Amino acid sequence: DIEMGTLSKAFGVIGGYIASSKEVVEYLKQRARPHLLSSAINPPDVAAIIAAIDLLSSTDEPLKKLWNNARFFQKSLVDRGFDIGNTKTPITPVMIRDEKKTQELVKTLFDDYYIFVQAVVYPWVPRGTARIRFQPNATHSLDDLKYVIDSLTEAAKKLKILS
Numbered sequence: 001d002i003e004m005g006t007l008s009k010a011f012g013v014i015g016g017y018i019a020s021s022k023e024v025v026e027y028l029k030q031r032a033r034p035h036l037l038s039s040a041i042n043p044p045d046v047a048a049i050i051a052a053i054d055l056l057s058s059t060d061e062p063l064k065k066l067w068n069n070a071r072f073f074q075k076s077l078v079d080r081g082f083d084i085g086n087t088k089t090p091i092t093p094v095m096i097r098d099e100k101k102t103q104e105l106v107k108t109l110f111d112d113y114y115i116f117v118q119a120v121v122y123p124w125v126p127r128g129t130a131r132i133r134f135q136p137n138a139t140h141s142l143d144d145l146k147y148v149i150d151s152l153t154e155a156a157k158k159l160k161i162l163s
Helices: 022-031 043-058 061-079 099-113 142-158
Strands: 003-006 016-019 092-097 130-134
Touching: 016 022, 043 061, 061 092, 061 142, 092 099, 099 130, 099 142
Parallel strands: none
Antiparallel strands: 003 016, 092 130
């Protein structure tokens, strides 16, 4: 068996992991191209992962807050006319489809509203499916989320993405 996961979503750090037999792990260390030029995870990230595991093992409150925030954020976006695709996780795409408009929206959100979000465009996704992607988390307040929703709506109208 091979278990693989990311540390950049639920754990809020960087990197990922593969858990398997010693033989499989050694083989991947020697043959997996992305691993060949990668660096070991740093001690502060390891400490953050351990702290996150400890916290999530002791209470489910952060998980409840995460899902409440995600549902609020996603419903609010849909109510405003945004297409969020078929997401089943807190990671929330906002489908723009046009690559140039997606880049313009990202720039406007940063320059005018101090919101940092990245465009997901070709070659990461097929042409015509450009999007931006948000990741609400358990530490966001409703005011934080409302600010992003209002700012995104205003910027999208300014750029003629929403009518």
